Amino acid sequence: MKLLFVTATNTNIGKTFVSLKLIENIAKHKIEVGVCKPIETGVIYEPEDAKKLLEKVKIYNKKFKSINPKDITAYTFKLPSAPFCADIKREINIEKIKDKIKELSKLSDILIIEGAGGLFVPITKDYMMIDLAKELNAKVLLVTPSKLGCINDTLLSIEALKSRNIDYDWCVNLYKDRNEFQIVTQPFYDSYFKKEWWFLDKGLENFIEKI
Numbered sequence: 001m002k003l004l005f006v007t008a009t010n011t012n013i014g015k016t017f018v019s020l021k022l023i024e025n026i027a028k029h030k031i032e033v034g035v036c037k038p039i040e041t042g043v044i045y046e047p048e049d050a051k052k053l054l055e056k057v058k059i060y061n062k063k064f065k066s067i068n069p070k071d072i073t074a075y076t077f078k079l080p081s082a083p084f085c086a087d088i089k090r091e092i093n094i095e096k097i098k099d100k101i102k103e104l105s106k107l108s109d110i111l112i113i114e115g116a117g118g119l120f121v122p123i124t125k126d127y128m129m130i131d132l133a134k135e136l137n138a139k140v141l142l143v144t145p146s147k148l149g150c151i152n153d154t155l156l157s158i159e160a161l162k163s164r165n166i167d168y169d170w171c172v173n174l175y176k177d178r179n180e181f182q183i184v185t186q187p188f189y190d191s192y193f194k195k196e197w198w199f200l201d202k203g204l205e206n207f208i209e210k211i
Contacts, residue, residue, distance in 0.1 A: 003138035007115040009153035013145050014173040016049045019114045020056050025208050027060035034108025037073050038097045039116050042080030063107040074100040084122040119160050134164050142170035146181040173200045
């Protein structure tokens with residue numbers, strides 16, 4: 001069983017979109033894929049991201065057929081914020097999150113874990129998303145945006161992953177500033193990273209083959 005932790009440079013970068021793509025493409029390889037959304041905030045009635053992910057997984061993995069969206073989360077909160085801030089009653093227990101991941105991993109060959117926000121989003125006062133990825137010894141896929149300013153955010157996130165010796169790969173979700181990206185950002189990525197980066201819509205299959 002393998003754990004794949006999907007994170008991003010910030011919120012609204014496309015983690016759920018990428019996770020859905022991963023589910024589809026991994027399943028094409030006849031691999032039982034599962035999913036976990038450990039924490040979802042901004043939940044009024046039902047965790048919407050978890051619902052989307054679970055509906056997709058159910059198409060390919062019958063072991064998830066009887067599971068509901070809240071079953072693939074450890075915690076949901078109403079406030080749309082970082083988990084630590086949304087957790088007004090200070091309910092979060094890291095071991096419960098890890099137990100949920102362990103439980104769901106038994107139902108799949110590859111479990112996709114979708115984080116909340118970016119790497120340094122606080123789960124508790126002194127425990128961040130990056131700490132969870134590290135403790136799980138998961139392969140990390142960092143999703144970065146194509147908008148102006150993404151170079152700084154990308155470099156900072158990669159530096160954080162390297163500093164913790166986390167196995168990672170990264171890709172650009174080309175959606176914002178799509179027409180300008182090739183001029184205002186790509187020249188640096190091509191020069192600095194050479195062939196170590198890829199577009200989501202072009203390199204996903206190669207990434208899946210590697211993992």
